[in-house]
Amino acid sequence: MLKVTGYAAKHSFSRLKKYEFERAAAKAHEVEIEVLFCGVCHSDIHQVKNEWSNTVYPCVPGHEVVGRVTKVGPAVTRHAVGDMVGVGCMIDSCGKCASCRDGDQNYCESPNSWLATYNGPMQPASKAGGENIYGVDNTFGGYSNLLVVKEDFVLKIPAGLKPEVAAPILCAGVTTYSPLKHWNVQAGDKVGVIGMGGLGHMAAKLAKAMGAEVTLFTSTRDKIEEARKLGVDAVLESDKDALEKLASSFDFMLSTVPEKHDLNPFVQLLKRDATLCVVGALEPLAPVNNMQVAFMRRSVAGSLIGNIAETQEVLDFCAQHDIGPEIEMIRIQDINDAYKKVEGGDVRFRYVIDMASLKEEMAE
Amino acid sequence: MLKVTGYAAKHSFSRLKKYEFERAAAKAHEVEIEVLFCGVCHSDIHQVKNEWSNTVYPCVPGHEVVGRVTKVGPAVTRHAVGDMVGVGCMIDSCGKCASCRDGDQNYCESPNSWLATYNGPMQPASKAGGENIYGVDNTFGGYSNLLVVKEDFVLKIPAGLKPEVAAPILCAGVTTYSPLKHWNVQAGDKVGVIGMGGLGHMAAKLAKAMGAEVTLFTSTRDKIEEARKLGVDAVLESDKDALEKLASSFDFMLSTVPEKHDLNPFVQLLKRDATLCVVGALEPLAPVNNMQVAFMRRSVAGSLIGNIAETQEVLDFCAQHDIGPEIEMIRIQDINDAYKKVEGGDVRFRYVIDMASLKEEMAE
Numbered sequence: 017m018l019k020v021t022g023y024a025a026k027h028s029f030s031r032l033k034k035y036e037f038e039r040a041a042a043k044a045h046e047v048e049i050e051v052l053f054c055g056v057c058h059s060d061i062h063q064v065k066n067e068w069s070n071t072v073y074p075c076v077p078g079h080e081v082v083g084r085v086t087k088v089g090p091a092v093t094r095h096a097v098g099d100m101v102g103v104g105c106m107i108d109s110c111g112k113c114a115s116c117r118d119g120d121q122n123y124c125e126s127p128n129s130w131l132a133t134y135n136g137p138m139q140p141a142s143k144a145g146g147e148n149i150y151g152v153d154n155t156f157g158g159y160s161n162l163l164v165v166k167e168d169f170v171l172k173i174p175a176g177l178k179p180e181v182a183a184p185i186l187c188a189g190v191t192t193y194s195p196l197k198h199w200n201v202q203a204g205d206k207v208g209v210i211g212m213g214g215l216g217h218m219a220a221k222l223a224k225a226m227g228a229e230v231t232l233f234t235s236t237r238d239k240i241e242e243a244r245k246l247g248v249d250a251v252l253e254s255d256k257d258a259l260e261k262l263a264s265s266f267d268f269m270l271s272t273v274p275e276k277h278d279l280n281p282f283v284q285l286l287k288r289d290a291t292l293c294v295v296g297a298l299e300p301l302a303p304v305n306n307m308q309v310a311f312m313r314r315s316v317a318g319s320l321i322g323n324i325a326e327t328q329e330v331l332d333f334c335a336q337h338d339i340g341p342e343i344e345m346i347r348i349q350d351i352n353d354a355y356k357k358v359e360g361g362d363v364r365f366r367y368v369i370d371m372a373s374l375k376e377e378m379a380e
Numbered sequence: 381m382l383k384v385t386g387y388a389a390k391h392s393f394s395r396l397k398k399y400e401f402e403r404a405a406a407k408a409h410e411v412e413i414e415v416l417f418c419g420v421c422h423s424d425i426h427q428v429k430n431e432w433s434n435t436v437y438p439c440v441p442g443h444e445v446v447g448r449v450t451k452v453g454p455a456v457t458r459h460a461v462g463d464m465v466g467v468g469c470m471i472d473s474c475g476k477c478a479s480c481r482d483g484d485q486n487y488c489e490s491p492n493s494w495l496a497t498y499n500g501p502m503q504p505a506s507k508a509g510g511e512n513i514y515g516v517d518n519t520f521g522g523y524s525n526l527l528v529v530k531e532d533f534v535l536k537i538p539a540g541l542k543p544e545v546a547a548p549i550l551c552a553g554v555t556t557y558s559p560l561k562h563w564n565v566q567a568g569d570k571v572g573v574i575g576m577g578g579l580g581h582m583a584a585k586l587a588k589a590m591g592a593e594v595t596l597f598t599s600t601r602d603k604i605e606e607a608r609k610l611g612v613d614a615v616l617e618s619d620k621d622a623l624e625k626l627a628s629s630f631d632f633m634l635s636t637v638p639e640k641h642d643l644n645p646f647v648q649l650l651k652r653d654a655t656l657c658v659v660g661a662l663e664p665l666a667p668v669n670n671m672q673v674a675f676m677r678r679s680v681a682g683s684l685i686g687n688i689a690e691t692q693e694v695l696d697f698c699a700q701h702d703i704g705p706e707i708e709m710i711r712i713q714d715i716n717d718a719y720k721k722v723e724g725g726d727v728r729f730r731y732v733i734d735m736a737s738l739k740e741e742m743a744e
Contacts, residue, residue, distance in 0.1 A: 288484070295674065300667040315682075
């Protein structure tokens with residue numbers, strides 16, 4: 017067993033604090049990774065606070081992990097000691113169901129669904145008829161100095177990407193890239209992105225790099241100018257005249273708002289047969305008026321992160337197009353303040369923890 | 381001008397009564413039709429009661445109209461005097477927008493959208509910046525002895541279909557056929573139909589004739605046996621065990637319930653990437669939980685009737701497969717009682733008005 021130091025929440029109402037635990041050493045197909053950087057995702061906060069009623073404590077969040085390979089199991093072929101690698105939201109899946117066979121591990125149909133990088137199986141034994149194919153009830157994420165992960169779930173960080181910039185691509189990047197690809201966004205398409213946080217600003221950059229004409233919708237007046245700096249159009253959600261002018265004009269829309277949100281003003285902006293995909297809010301949505309949905313045979317869809325191949329693809333795509341998230345570096349000791357700022361929409365646009373700060377604390 | 385007798389509601393709270401009005405005689409491209417049968421659609425009741433807040437009074441409903449051509453304008457080429465023909469929900473569209481050019485008149489993107497068989501333009505001038513490309517604020521439907529319609533919006537009733545059986549195909553039939561085709565239902569697919577009324581029982585018959593494996597979901601215990609008589613599986617909506625066994629198993633689902641309805645139990649029955657299309661309720665839907673939608677990249681869509689080509693296709697399809705709606709014939713004088721029964725789910729499964737009953741009243 018390996019001694020590991022991380023930051024954990026013990027209860028839904030507790031602050032994150034230093035937490036020591038153990039991980040099993042790398043098995044044949046596994047890779048040991050020294051964590052260098054870890055992005056802070058809004059879902060970390062939902063999970064820590066048990067807002068999805070499924071949190072297993074202690075909770076060591078972190079699923080936008082970049083680090084260096086320090087050891088490899090004897091059967092590992094894809095990674096070598098010294099490689100700069102990444103770990104996203106998943107560290108295992110059943111490998112046998114229709115989704116896994118299609119490479120869509122993020123839609124794993126086993127009773128336990130996929131194994132999350134932290135918080136254990138997406139469907140715990142209690143929701144899976146007592147089954148647990150992964151043999152663990154909880155997993156501990158990247159807010160820690162060391163991770164051990166199956167090589168197939170470890171991504172390569174391209175040389176052209178700064179490792180700290182790569183971190184948020186592992187969740188915010190692929191969560192927005194996957195639906196843009198799935199709904200076949202093409203150069204020249206009109207794409208609307210709702211919300212300009214960690215996911216929204218990445219979605220805008222990715223869609224723009226795909227050649228789409230992008231409009232960002234935000235409820236924050238200050239972000240209009242910031243969106244324009246990214247080279248995209250920006251509209252204040254409350255500007256009804258602007259919305260009216262955009263009626264039935266979008267080929268695809270992506271809602272990245274991390275909570276329940278009125279979608280109706282945006283449904284009306286979709287062209288006939290177009291889709292609004294919700295990736296931000298994983299909860300009951302505000303009522304959608306089917307009069308507007310049916311009127312143009314529109315769809316309201318949802319999408320959950322992305323598969324492993326797409327995660328590698330978006331890392332490579334970002335390196336190739338020289339894009340990446342806007343990040344603010346923080347120390348692990350500032351994580352509780354950072355959460356408050358994320359909740360207040362105060363971050364521009366993604367916090368990344370410099371895990372060197374954890375090392376200082378370990379040396380103490 | 382032609383003298384016409386129909387049945388109309390004068391206000392949202394009034395019963396339908398005999399009403400005399402005029403129609404312009406058939407112009408060059410128009411066809412005059414003696415109405416023989418008219419289906420009673422649940423939307424007739426919504427419209428009469430102004431439940432969509434857009435009813436123009438007097439309201440002469442009826443958009444499942446079958447009759448015989450009695451006159452044709454000099455430029456008419458598609459129909460001849462004596463032909464058995466049908467008129468569905470639309471009698472005109474702009475003909476110029478992207479949707480119309482694609483033959484999807486039911487998604488006409490002109491400011492007034494399409495011209496409904498009754499109640500005038502789908503988007504009245506008040507909602508279209510004062511515009512009215514059709515020059516009429518109201519139109520009068522098939523609860524009348526005579527209709528005059530542009531030939532392009534008149535359907536041919538195939539010889540193999542009884543005219544009274546053909547009537548509900550013009551709305552209930554095409555409204556369910558169009559999404560089954562659009563979402564590409566194939567032989568062997570598993571299709572779920574929610575609600576077993578006029579639309580639902582037609583959807584089940586059509587999907588079955590397409591070779592799909594059909595399950596009907598109903599909240600009415602009595603309808604389980606009736607569904608099985610149609611040769612399809614049937615499940616009581618409240619049977620949670622049965623629903624659980626069907627999780628993630630459907631390629632396509634169609635909700636035909638004519639009012640707000642909890643879709644969440646059905647969303648969970650969709651396979652990865654599958655769609656639940658709502659055609660019954662044209663109103664704000666009950667909140668849909670995006671956790672379940674996103675978990676399998678599912679979609680909740682809407683669809684509105686079908687285009688003219690699809691309407692002809694479904695008539696021909698029904699004749700070819702020897703299927704059609706289950707109908708109960710009524711007299712026009714019984715329309716107000718029939719509405720109450722439709723609202724109570726008491727009809728098996730579509731009322732069709734024998735318009736000979738109106739003639740008796742005209743002779744009086």
